Amino acid sequence: MPAIEVTHLHKRYRNVVAVDDVSLTVEAGEIMGVLGRNGAGKTTTVETIAGVRRPDRGSVRVLGLDPIRQRAALRQVLGVQLQGTYLHGALTVAELVHLYRTFYPNPADGAELIESVGLTEHRDQRFEKLSGGQQQRLSIALALVGNPRAVILDELTTGLDPEARRKIWAVVEQLRDRGVTILLVSHLMEEVERLCDRVALIDAGRDIALDSPAGLIKQAGLTEKVTFRARSFDPTVLDRIAMVDDVEVRGDQVTVSGSGDLLQAVSSALVTAGVVATETRLRQPTLDDAFLSLTGFTFTDSTEDR
Ligand SMILES: Nc1ncnc2c1ncn2[C@@H]1O[C@H](COP(=O)(O)OP(=O)(O)OP(=O)(O)O)[C@@H](O)[C@H]1O
Numbered sequence: 001m002p003a004i005e006v007t008h009l010h011k012r013y014r015n016v017v018a019v020d021d022v023s024l025t026v027e028a029g030e031i032m033g034v035l036g037r038n039g040a041g042k043t044t045t046v047e048t049i050a051g052v053r054r055p056d057r058g059s060v061r062v063l064g065l066d067p068i069r070q071r072a073a074l075r076q077v078l079g080v081q082l083q084g085t086y087l088h089g090a091l092t093v094a095e096l097v098h099l100y101r102t103f104y105p106n107p108a109d110g111a112e113l114i115e116s117v118g119l120t121e122h123r124d125q126r127f128e129k130l131s132g133g134q135q136q137r138l139s140i141a142l143a144l145v146g147n148p149r150a151v152i153l154d155e156l157t158t159g160l161d162p163e164a165r166r167k168i169w170a171v172v173e174q175l176r177d178r179g180v181t182i183l184l185v186s187h188l189m190e191e192v193e194r195l196c197d198r199v200a201l202i203d204a205g206r207d208i209a210l211d212s213p214a215g216l217i218k219q220a221g222l223t224e225k226v227t228f229r230a231r232s233f234d235p236t237v238l239d240r241i242a243m244v245d246d247v248e249v250r251g252d253q254v255t256v257s258g259s260g261d262l263l264q265a266v267s268s269a270l271v272t273a274g275v276v277a278t279e280t281r282l283r284q285p286t287l288d289d290a291f292l293s294l295t296g297f298t299f300t301d302s303t304e305d306r
Pocket residue numbers: 013016017018019036037038039040041042043044045
């Protein structure tokens with residue numbers, strides 16, 4: 001049985017269709033990334049999975065439970081960190097963790113949890129006095145208090161500095177090692193490539209691709225590129241290499257597209273032909289390239305209006 005199963009989800013707010021038709025399945029122990037530009041419907045999708053919103057159509061099952069009808073049971077096994085969590089401002093970090101521990105039969109150790117998100121030295125600080133990044137780290141800790149079997153994390157490292165980000169990634173990796181299923185909304189390519197087994201790409205309220213990061217790159221039909229500089233380059237030198245798809249010459253800048261061991265094949269053909277090439281580089285397609293190819297937008301475009 002999959003840990004999370006969403007089938008033909010549809011959700012609208014008055015006259016805005018936020019989620020048109022999204023289906024996705026997350027297997028137990030898997031880290032699934034949810035990617036898409038602003039307004040694509042990611043948060044609405046994960047909020048519906050968390051039972052915060054009621055779907056207009058379609059079905060959602062999380063660990064075999066209906067998030068609306070079996071909300072109380074779901075809360076015991078699903079940890080949720082959503083955007084803009086509001087917590088009682090007058091309570092300290094330690095008090096909030098202590099309070100949340102009382103909601104669960106087998107809670108995590110409070111001090112260890114606070115340490116894992118790097119808040120030990122702020123444990124006696126009130127929530128309202130924490131910085132935005134510290135508040136966010138606390139909301140991640142609170143999502144994990146109940147030792148959940150599955151976790152939803154919506155933009156978990158947005159706004160965190162690089163050190164805090166790495167610390168949170170290590171927390172997610174420890175969860176993965178314990179077999180916890182994770183649904184992770186992210187705008188950070190590095191985060192997705194590092195953490196996610198598979199990625200659901202959502203655009204205009206629809207799932208448009210569901211694959212591993214490498215699989216998405218493949219699906220987008222992207223090729224490797226070898227670039228170099230050479231004077232008066234004659235592209236027919238590369239004619240006989242089967243793995244070359246295209247050669248573009250602009251002045252002394254040459255770009256060769258293709259697949260396989262392209263760098264090796266191009267380099268030896270250039271040596272054989274006596275071509276003096278400089279600044280030779282291999283550029284592998286990235287997840288950002290796949291995102292651009294599949295949606296028409298780059299990751300950077302997708303976060304520009306934040
Ligand atoms: N509470 C709401 N009331 C009305 N419209 C909403 C509400 N929440 C979201 N929307 C709209 O629904 C659409 C999908 O929003 P959603 O927040 O799910 O997208 P998202 O992919 O999470 O975006 P982002 O990357 O900016 O967080 C958008 O057009 C948004 O304006």
